[in-house]
Amino acid sequence: MVIGISxxxxxxxxxxxxxxxxxxxxxxxxxxxxxxLKNVSGVPFxxxxxxxxxxxxxxxxxxxxxxxxxxxxxxxxxIALAWFIINILEIxxxxxxxxxxxxxxxxxTTLNWLLLAPLAFILFTxxxxxxxxxxxxxxxxxxxxxYGMKQLFIGxxxxxxxxxxxxxxxxxxxxxxxxxFSFYTDAGQFGASQAxxxxxxxxxxxxxxxxxxxxxxxxxxxxxxxxxxxxxTRGALFALISAAFFAIFLSKNFKVLIAGSVIALCFxxxxxxxxxxxxxYQINRLRTALDPTDPSLNARFINQAKLKEVxxxxxxxxxxxxxxxxxxxxxxxxxxxxxxxDSYWVKVWTMYGIVGLLIWFCMNMFILGKCCGIAWNIQDxxxxxxxxxLTAGTAGLFFCSYGNEVMNGFPSSMILYMSWGFIxxxxxxDTNIEDLKLTT
Numbered sequence: 001m002v003i004g005i006s007x008x009x010x011x012x013x014x015x016x017x018x019x020x021x022x023x024x025x026x027x028x029x030x031x032x033x034x035x036x037l038k039n040v041s042g043v044p045f046x047x048x049x050x051x052x053x054x055x056x057x058x059x060x061x062x063x064x065x066x067x068x069x070x071x072x073x074x075x076x077x078x079i080a081l082a083w084f085i086i087n088i089l090e091i092x093x094x095x096x097x098x099x100x101x102x103x104x105x106x107x108x109t110t111l112n113w114l115l116l117a118p119l120a121f122i123l124f125t126x127x128x129x130x131x132x133x134x135x136x137x138x139x140x141x142x143x144x145x146x147y148g149m150k151q152l153f154i155g156x157x158x159x160x161x162x163x164x165x166x167x168x169x170x171x172x173x174x175x176x177x178x179x180x181f182s183f184y185t186d187a188g189q190f191g192a193s194q195a196x197x198x199x200x201x202x203x204x205x206x207x208x209x210x211x212x213x214x215x216x217x218x219x220x221x222x223x224x225x226x227x228x229x230x231x232x233t234r235g236a237l238f239a240l241i242s243a244a245f246f247a248i249f250l251s252k253n254f255k256v257l258i259a260g261s262v263i264a265l266c267f268x269x270x271x272x273x274x275x276x277x278x279x280x281y282q283i284n285r286l287r288t289a290l291d292p293t294d295p296s297l298n299a300r301f302i303n304q305a306k307l308k309e310v311x312x313x314x315x316x317x318x319x320x321x322x323x324x325x326x327x328x329x330x331x332x333x334x335x336x337x338x339x340x341x342d343s344y345w346v347k348v349w350t351m352y353g354i355v356g357l358l359i360w361f362c363m364n365m366f367i368l369g370k371c372c373g374i375a376w377n378i379q380d381x382x383x384x385x386x387x388x389x390l391t392a393g394t395a396g397l398f399f400c401s402y403g404n405e406v407m408n409g410f411p412s413s414m415i416l417y418m419s420w421g422f423i424x425x426x427x428x429x430d431t432n433i434e435d436l437k438l439t440t
Contacts, residue, residue, distance in 0.1 A: 011025075012055070015055050015056070015058075015059045016058070016059045016062050016063075017059075018059070019055075019056045019057075019058075019059030019060045019063065019123060020123060020124075022052050022053075022055040022056040022059060023052070023053075023056040023119060023123065024136075025052055026049065026052040026053060026056065026414075027133075027136055027137075027140075027411075027414060027418075028136070028140060029048065029049060029052060030049070030410045030411040030413075030414040031140045031141075031143075031144060031183055031184075031410070031411045032183050033045055033046070033048070033049060033410060034183060034184050034185040034189075034410065035182075035183040035184075038159055038160055038163045039157055039159040039160065040159070041159070049112075049410075050107065050111075053112070053115045053116075056119070056123075057115065060122065060123065067122045067123070068122065068125075069122065071121040071122055071125075072117075072118040072121045072122055074121065074424060075366075075370070076117055076367060076370075076420060076421065076424050077117045077118050077121070079363050079366070079367060080110075080113045080114045080117040080417075081114060082363070083109075083110050083113065083114075083360070083363060084110045084111070084113075084114045086110075086352070086356065086359065087106050087109060087110045087320055090102065090316075090317075090319055090320045090351075090352065090356075091320075093316055093317065093318070093319040093320075094316075095314060095316075095317065095318045095319045095322065095334075096319070097318055097319025097320065097321055097322040097330075097331055097334065098321060098322075098330040098331050100321075100330045101319075101320070101321025101322065101326045101327065101329070101330030101331050102319065102320045102321045103321075104321060104326045104329075104330065105320050105321035105324075105326045105351070106320055106321075108408050108409075108413065109320065109351075109408065112413060112414070112417070113413070113417050116414065116417040116418055116421070117417060117420075117421060118421075119418070119421060120418060120421025120422050120424065120425050121421065121424070121425060124421075124422070124425070125425075127383070127429040129422070130383075130386055130422050130425075130426070130429070131386075133418060133419075133422060134200070134204070134386060134389070134390070137197065137200075137411070137415055138197055138200065138201055138217075138220055138224075140411070141193065141194060141197040141224055141227075142220050142223050142224065144182040144183050144184065144190065144193075144194070144227065145182070145194060145223045145224055145226065145227030146223070147182050147183060148180040148181070148182035148190065148227050148230055148231070149180075149226075149227075149230070151178065151180050151181070151182065152178060152180050152230050156178070168186070171186070171187070172186070172187055174232060177232070179231060179232035179233070180227075180230040180231050180232070181231070182227070184409075184410075184411075185409050185410070187231045187232055187233050188231075188233050188235065188404040188405070188406065189404075189405075189406060189409045189410075189412060190227070190231045190233070191227075191228050191231030191232070191233025191235070191236035192233060192235060192236045192239045192396075192397065192400045192404060192406040192412065193397075193406070193411060193412050193415070194224050194225075194227035194228040194231060194236065195224075195225075195228045195233075195236040195237070195239040195240040195243070195396065195400070196239055196240075196243060196393045196394075196396045196397050196400075196412070196415070197224050197393070198221050198224035198225045198227075198228060198240065199221075199239075199240055199243040199244055199247060199389075199392055199393055199396060200243075200389045200390065200392070200393040201217045201218075201220040201221040201224060202217070202218075202221040203247045203385065203388055203389040203392060204217050204385060204386065204389050205217035205218045205220075205221055206385075207381075207382065207385035207386075207389075208381050208382055208385065209382065209385075228240065233404070234403075235400050235403035235404045235406075236400065238396075238399060238400050238402075238403060239396040239397060239399070239400035239406070240396065242395055242396050242399040242400065243392040243393055243395055243396025244392070245395075246372070246388075246391060246392040246395040246396075247388055247389070247392035250372060250375045250376060250388045250391060250392065251388065252376070299342075300342045300343070303339050303340055303341075303342060303346075304346060306339050307336070307339055307341075307346065307349070307350055310335055310336060310339070311336075311349065311350065311353060311354070314353055315353045315354055315355050316352065316353040316355055316356060317349070317350060317351045317352040317353030317355075317356055318331075318334060318336040318350060318351060318353075319331075319351060320351050320352075321351070322334050322336045322337055322350065322351055323336055323337065323339075323341050323347045323350040323351050324341060324347055324405065336350055341405070342403075342404075343401070343402055343403055343404065343405065344401040344402075344404070344405040344406065344407055344408050345357070345361075345401060345402045347405060347408070348360050364398055367420055368391075368394065368395055368398060370424070371387075371390075371391040371394065371420060371423045371424070372391060374387060374391075374423055374424065374426055374427060375387040375388045375391045375423070375426075377427075378426060378427070378430050379430055380429070380430050383426060383429055383430060386426075387423050387426045390419040390422060390423050391419075391423055393415070393419060394415075394416050394419050394420060394423075397412055397415070397416050398416075
């Protein structure tokens with residue numbers, strides 16, 4: 001207890017001297033919180049995330065004279081604020097969803113976004129902060145892949161086994177094979193995150209960097225691709241393909257565009273029209289993602305048809321927290337809580353209705369389009385590759401969320417929101433433009 005209190009005091013002092021300490025711990029914590037919840041019972045690890053975020057903001061306010069607060073006046077922060085206001089208004093949704101359900105859901109749907117969005121503009125104002133962030137998320141993702149290999153070849157921990165026995169085995173043991181979930185909430189989150197980070201590492205490995213960095217990035221990309229495969233997450237394939245499309249498009253290289261498109265089509269053709277590798281569970285599982293007769297896919301279409309009928313008279317949805325896990329816990333009396341969304345896009349539609357879904361979709365597409373424009377215009381070749389990698393990765397997360405609730409879970413939501421912030425900040429780090437201004 002004495003050691004714990006001493007560490008806590010030291011951490012508080014460090015945070016108020018430099019708020020970056022708390023938020024960096026938060027970044028790492030986003031990767032391991034789900035594993036802590038599975039392996040240690042009776043400890044409220046969830047609220048620690050909000051505590052770290054609040055400490056970061058308190059530290060910033062204590063040192064407010066050190067920061068340029070006007071930098072947060074931009075459309076990215078305004079969009080995050082607008083979505084927060086919409087979630088506040090959902091309290092009075094006439095569908096009458098539980099307030100407790102709203103409180104638990106809003107933490108993930110908007111509060112974390114609102115608190116994270118300004119940080120890249122206020123707290124991370126140096127060019128090397130982008131490098132640090134990329135190195136951190138790739139490093140943590142590689143560690144997650146290695147731990148996933150441990151789960152596959154050595155076995156899960158006793159508490160993880162208990163989690164499987166309590167019901168998770170239904171979705172994580174398929175034909176006697178473990179769908180690896182590593183540190184994350186589930187295999188779906190793990191696989192999609194691995195796919196995104198694989199693409200980020202691969203794009204960087206092809207960039208104009210030192211040879212030893214490129215070798216390490218190629219190795220990381222290989223490990224992360226294997227992590228995606230052992231997750232057994234079919235939706236991760238679409239995260240990888242959509243992210244690759246954006247990366248190739250933003251490269252502005254016609255030869256790379258053609259070569260990349262051919263490779264992608266050949267890979268999809270290999271999965272769709274051949275049976276090569278069917279003896280390997282991971283390949284066979286990935287192949288089912290392209291099967292239109294797959295029972296799981298058809299079950300999703302059936303659920304969407306049910307939701308369409310229920311929501312036809314609810315333009316503003318059933319209320320925040322009415323769908324998914326919080327719907328099951330806090331809104332068991334609502335019909336919408338009994339229909340699995342199977343997708344974050346569908347979950348948004350269920351909670352906010354067609355009006356909220358259109359607003360949310362337009363917000364995300366505007367941000368993604370702005371990020372593409374920034375990547376397209378960056379002149380510094382090294383910075384441009386980093387921006388392309390982050391933009392492509394976030395695009396993969398967004399489109400993959402049509403199949404799974406990816407961008408609303410950890411660590412993907414943190415990676416998404418901070419990546420967008422760093423991309424928005426990139427033009428001020430574009431040295432070629434700065435040099436041009438100095439000479440004119």
